[in-house]
Amino acid sequence: MPPELEQTLSLLSSHRSVLGYLLLSRGHPVCIIRYSGVIFEGEQGKKYASAISKIVESVQAGLEEVNGPDNDGDEVRFMRIRTKRHEIMISPDERYLLAVLHDPAT
């Protein structure tokens, strides 16, 4: 693990309102590369991972549907989904995906 990567991720997880991050490798199947926070531990983390990847895929599919066959290179870059309790922010690219769960009320 390169130290600068470690530092970047620790910076991210040490943010005041952040409950945890999830670093996924996209594609089939989805794999958790790294995570932090109690909320992403074990089975719960896997559920989050599959839910997040499904969300991203369906948004991507919707985007392709809207743009038609000549999808002019548009892709999902960033998503924030606010639930009553938390907010999840997702930044995907073709191969990986970084998601952060935080509590905006804190």
Place this chain on the structure above:
Amino acid sequence: MSDKRRAEIEAKRAKLAELRKARADRQRAETERRQSDTGGPSIARRDVDDLVNALVGGLSSTSDVTPSSSLPGTPPRPAPNTLSGYSALSISGRLSRQSDVGSDRPSIGTTLVQSVNSATDHVIERTMIPRFVPDLIDVEQELYELPQRERVIYNKEVQTTAVETESPTFREEDIRQQIQRDLEAERNARDDDLEEESIQLEKEIEQEMRELTEEERASILAAPEFLDFVEQSSKILQRALNDGYDYIRDYTIGADSGGDDSEGKRVKRVCAFYDERYGKNRSVTDVDWSPKYPELSIASYNKNPAALNEPDGIVLVWNLHLLERPEFVFHSQSDVLSVTFSPFHSNLVFGGTYSGQILLWDTRSKHLPVLKTPLSAAGHTHPVYAMQMVGTQNAHNLITSSTDGTVCSWLVDMLAQPQETLELVHAGHNKTGEVAITTLDFPDNETTTFWVGTEEGNVYQANRYDRAGAKAGLNQYDIYKGHSGPVMGLNFHPLVGPVDFSDLFLTSSVDWTVKLWRAKSLAKPSTTAHTIAPIYSFDEADDYVYDVKWHPAHPAMFGTVDGSGKFDLWNLNTDTEVPTVSTNVGSGRAINKLEWDRKDGRRAALGGSDGKLYVYDIGDMGIPRESEWTDMQKAVAGIVGGGQTNGVVDGEATRIVAGR
């Protein structure tokens, strides 16, 4: 292994599509048949209805009775017809269904055995009831023909009234609806089937989500594109996190009304940018704001004596939306003393270094400069403390100055050698003629003549080119004498608003004073040595005053920063003796540089010697009223006119003159 699985899933998907297609075909056939139904004869419809009702009624009561009860009711003659037609139709119906079943079966084989079996069991149960419906349709069709052919039979039918009266009198519409309902049920069952199958698929996919092996994880973590991805996406997330606003905040819920600490304070700190790795043991030597993105600011840093492996000079681009770390990091082999964003290319950043090199970084490239000047006599060989970009979008130059009195003009894409070099020398200096430039500034709208502040405390005017009555280089005759220590900051009044004050400039010095000057008109060049005194002196500070900058929007406002860490905001229209607001910044260590944001001057970036870049918000103070310019005119007139009676200024001026 996963490939095989995926292939299986693909096969299943194809099967689902097949199922859907078969269903669509069946539906089409159904509608066609219905059309032919409606086109059929309607004379004996009642009889048909009755018969069908009998069947349906029988079905609804007990399914076992249906065949037996209907048989006696059917007349003997058409019986064979009915049967043949029935069988033919039922075969066709069965055929289509069989094809369905056939397509179901193989899918069972491919999917997970256990769970799918249960699913198909379920399907069979569901389809039991609808299976009777096509039988009903069949009978109905045959019976249409029956009365049409022979009306004679009508009388015979009458005889069977006893059977018929038992059945409830349904209308054709009802039957149709019934059929529709049943079809619907069948379709729903099929949809459920499909849905279940897709759920199955997803479940399977979910189950396949597995742990990465150590090698896989290591290879991902080491991949450069993965590093890039984390770098970029974590930046995006951090920006969003720093947004700090809760978008679903409910204002109807009473929040705790704790008193705001910053209440009544008109200058507020927005943030302090600091990076442990790059800012430690370093000082901010210069600051600037991005001309294009108001949230970006830049700071240059000198060397960290404790870190031998880190580059000596660092330049960090900071984003107001990303507080934890710099947006960009640039390296230099020598301490960076001055930095500026290119006003014409938002990607380019220029830096002047202690070694004399001018560096050009590009935000699109990595840490190292994309262009740099050679360390040769053609350029600078002494520290470059001051630089400025002059000109227009299509014709601009970077003007740099070093402490040996060299001023160079560069084309931004050609740093191999300067376009022009100017040696500022003063004949009056003993030993060396050098003019040690610490700061320089061009008046607004002026690209050929500039003023320089020097280490000896004097301010001089210099020309880039020969002009009427004056040679290129230092103007030897006009000496702006007033400071008794090195001049640290020099700033011309910005050209905004209805009144032109662009001949006024301010200087700050290590002699604890800030002075206001009026530049001598260039139209009448002096021919003999001539000393120009400041028109006012601000003696409020009790430490070195490191920088002074006019506010970009308010004509009478300027800010100063000093060695005790104070940020003073002056408004000449309200008071010329003391600052309007004085703020202690940070830990009380010196603040080296001050820069107003380029838009409306609401924010000020302050470069601290503790390695932090502070950003302060001055609120509405920087918004000028209509009358500020005329007030400023009066204030300046008052300063100049009252200068004779103002003991400080008078004393200052006479002291210097006497000291010559």
